[in-house]
Amino acid sequence: MDKVLIKGLRIQTTIGFYQWEKEIKQTLVIDLAMGWNTAAAAENDELAKTLDYAEISTEIEKFANQNPVDLIETLAERLASFLMSQYAIPWLKLTINKPGAVHNTETVGVEIERGQAG
Numbered sequence: 001m002d003k004v005l006i007k008g009l010r011i012q013t014t015i016g017f018y019q020w021e022k023e024i025k026q027t028l029v030i031d032l033a034m035g036w037n038t039a040a041a042a043e044n045d046e047l048a049k050t051l052d053y054a055e056i057s058t059e060i061e062k063f064a065n066q067n068p069v070d071l072i073e074t075l076a077e078r079l080a081s082f083l084m085s086q087y088a089i090p091w092l093k094l095t096i097n098k099p100g101a102v103h104n105t106e107t108v109g110v111e112i113e114r115g116q117a118g
């Protein structure tokens with residue numbers, strides 16, 4: 001299956017288990033691969049027939065800020081479900097990194113895969 005990709009999307013949002021984290025914004029870095037038939041858009045060079053990665057990037061930041069949660073696992077699950085229903089995405093792989101969370105690491109994060117690749 002073809003894929004539309006968003007890599008290294010940096011968003012600022014409220015996320016975290018601890019009380020102090022609920023009072024600040026932190027950086028999340030998001031990678032997203034979405035299964036899609038890209039040939040349909042390419043046939044007549046039509047944006048409307050593909051997944052608009054610019055629009056989806058904006059929606060991801062909006063969703064995170066409108067749905068604050070404790071765990072990146074919860075955000076990943078809810079965001080995957082929102083994107084799949086909103087854009088009729090049959091399969092996706094979503095990685096959420098929280099690079100500032102553990103000081104002696106490059107990053108920490110979760111990766112989930114949902115749906116059928118076809």
Ligand SMILES: Nc1nc2c(c(=O)[nH]1)N=C([C@H](O)[C@@H](O)CO)CN2
Pocket residue numbers: 015016017018021070071072073098101
């Ligand atoms: N698997 C996870 N572990 C932890 C999370 C998380 O979201 N998933 N979150 C925290 C804290 O919020 C952390 O980011 C700050 O200390 C701890 N562990």
